[in-house]
Amino acid sequence: MKDFENVSLPGPTVTPISQPFWESLKRGVFTLQRCNSCEEWIFYPRAHCPHCFSESLRWEEASGGGRLKTWSIVHRPGNPAWNHLAPYAVGVVELDEGPSILSHILADTHDYNYLQRVRLNILTPGEQPLPFFEIHEQEERI
């Protein structure tokens, strides 16, 4: 697995709306917003629920489990800061709570399956811990 220590990568551009998401990750907790009106889970953080337009939201810890909906093995990164880590994988993870998130997919080999189970693995490449995902070994290739 690639070494993410001592690397300089562009971190998130945190906003007042998203700050609780990034702050929780610093405590090792993966939280998402949830709507108090329609109970849908929301990603990325917003000031309102995009499903029902309610402005009453709460933060709730998510399971960290999901399925790999699609992936790409990046050979020529769009941002040169990633060059020395290429080839690496990014993917879209459909979280068990409903929303989809784009993330870095950690694996020793880039051999993935459609809708394969993945789970959260919080890594800290720079200042800010990031919600990366890895293949969930126990449920691999079902």
Next chain:
Amino acid sequence: MNAAIVGVGELTPVRYSEGKTTLSLISESVIAALQDAGLEKTDIDGLLVGPQVGETPQHVPATVSEYLGIEPVMSNTVDLGGASGPGMIWRAAAAIQMGMCETVVCVLANKNEKGEVLKSPNRNPIREFDVPFGASGANTSYALLKRLHMEQYGSRQEDFAEIAYRARENAQLNPKAIFHGKPNTVEEILQSPMIADPLHLLEIVMPVAGGAAVIVTSEKKATTANHKPVFLKGAGEKITHRAISQAPDTLPFSYSIPKALQQANLKAEDMDLLSLYDCYTSVVATQLESAGLCEPGKFGDFLRNYSFAPDGEYPLNTHGGQLGFGQADLAGGMSHVVEAVLQLRGEAEGRQIPEVTNALVTGNGATLSETNALILGGTP
């Protein structure tokens, strides 16, 4: 609709522009379109332009108007990425129909200098939630979409490569195309380097410098123009997301193409030319499926059954598409409009479709989010 296209001006794409600015390419494109239409500078009373990363990010219509030396009474920036060109055409028609103006110039151009990388200073969700994970730029997003198509439908690399092969075969008939004289075999495309797996280098458009302007005017004024007018018969447009993780599970173009066909009271099979936005091979596949020309996932069979050449069953991107013509940033999207106009006027020299009455033109921006479609016809 009460509007028609009466002039097109398209610069020959070059890999790198020297001694040019985006504004200078805009004026070259506009003057070429006016000459084509047989109109004067004083005829222009409307202006639609695109955003310009690096050179003029804000106040684009004012900057372009001042540079050109015009004072339009209707102007705007159309910010729909590769869908900006087709998006301008129906907006121009709508403004003409409302009586805001009579003759609109729609223009997109882009310089491309060696070693220069222009970056938009985004501080929005796609910057916050995509970039930190290693996903920057369009290649990764389109690779994710292509992988999803392959997994959901079992579509094959050979079939995607065939799309790029055919675009560059058509480019051999167009001396302006950047790939003219440089055909690719399917094997060469499959052997080209992986940029973002499953996308090969030769499945991706080549960035070039260039520009295109299209003049839209009232049907009344169109009758006095140099050429046979090309009529706007239908349009459809929809926006669904920005970041790829937020894309809906619906077929892209499943609203915009049927909507445009419905407005024109025509079917996809009635189209004599498919001028489909092709920044990547997979984008053509998804449009054939969205248009109902084949079942979802079955574009490979469609390719095996039908030819895309000008004299084939389904002439598709006869100018070479952007995959063969080159992509001058946002102006690449306008190349599909320009080709449809040339074909409908019977002026597509060396690649003219024998009988052509109707054309489907599409645009796409923000990774199959900003999708639109136009039906252009030789008769109202």
